[in-house]
Amino acid sequence: MKITKVETVYDGFYKLRKLTLEHAGQQLVRERFEPGQAVAALVYDTNTGHYVFVRQYRIGAEGEVLEIPAGMLDKVGEAPEAALRREIEEELGYQVDQLTPIVKMFPSPGGSAEQIDVYFAEVSRQTGQGGGAEGENENITIVRLSWDELLETELRDAKTLLAVQWRRLQLT
Numbered sequence: 001m002k003i004t005k006v007e008t009v010y011d012g013f014y015k016l017r018k019l020t021l022e023h024a025g026q027q028l029v030r031e032r033f034e035p036g037q038a039v040a041a042l043v044y045d046t047n048t049g050h051y052v053f054v055r056q057y058r059i060g061a062e063g064e065v066l067e068i069p070a071g072m073l074d075k076v077g078e079a080p081e082a083a084l085r086r087e088i089e090e091e092l093g094y095q096v097d098q099l100t101p102i103v104k105m106f107p108s109p110g111g112s113a114e115q116i117d118v119y120f121a122e123v124s125r126q127t128g129q130g131g132g133a134e135g136e137n138e139n140i141t142i143v144r145l146s147w148d149e150l151l152e153t154e155l156r157d158a159k160t161l162l163a164v165q166w167r168r169l170q171l172t
Contacts, residue, residue, distance in 0.1 A: 001028075033112040039084040040070035041099070041121035042163035043092060050144040052123070053160075054091050056132075057139060066143060067157040070116070080117040091140050093130030094123040102166045107158050118163055120170075147171075 004027070005020035015034040020027055043052040058065045071087035073080065085096045100120040107116055132138030145153060155161050 031111065033114070035072070035112065035114045037073045037080070038070055038114060038116045039073065039080045039087065039119070040068050040116055040159045040163070041084055041088060041119040042068050042102075042160075042167055043088060043094065043121045043123055044167075045094070045126075045144070046097070046122050046124045048144070050146055051150050052092050052094070053143040053145065055141040055143050061156070065157050066153065066155065067160045068118075068163050070159065081119075084117075084119060084121070088121060088123070089128060089130075090133040091130055091138070092123075092142055093126045093128035095125055095127055096121050097124050098122040102163060105159075105162070116159055118159055118166075120163070120167065 001021050001023045003019050004022050007018045008015060009018050009031065010016040014036075017032050017034060019030050019032055021030065022028075044050075045052055052069075053066050054069050055064050055066050057063065058067075069088055069091040071083060071091070073083045074086075081099055084099065088094050088096055098121070100122075102118040102120055104115065104117050106112070107114060130140065130142050132140040150164065155164065
């Protein structure tokens with residue numbers, strides 16, 4: 001397949017593009033959702049032995065979702081690790097001690113160009129209150145879970161499920 005034309009259909013908080021592709025002499029038209037590049041991390045507090053999550057309203061789920069902290073790269077050229085350190089500080093109030101990459105993934109490549117870099121983050125000191133950056137209207141609740149509590153918790157967010165499964169494999 002070869003992309004022959006790209007048109008911007010919508011350019012707001014996210015972008016939507018219409019792509020014309022050529023394949024085997026046929027032209028196909030597809031729409032692609034472009035939210036940008038994101039980062040996320042399963043956060044582990046080495047002092048308390050708890051995993052630290054956020055609970056917040058998500059428009060796609062039309063309700064609150066328990067998930068690992070995540071966010072978008074804010075600037076062109078921003079390093080994923082720098083963006084993740086910022087997000088963990090904004091959402092949870094923690095300074096990051098160590099980051100371990102888990103995976104770079106496309107959560108829904110059939111129609112979205114979103115890419116998420118997922119990490120395991122070790123933290124040991126909370127220097128702020130968290131809850132999200134002022135002016136971003138995130139309304140975040142911080143949730144701390146022991147490993148046993150985490151294993152009994154229903155998770156519905158794909159990046160969170162992936163990170164928790166990775167951790168489970170590391171611990172066995």
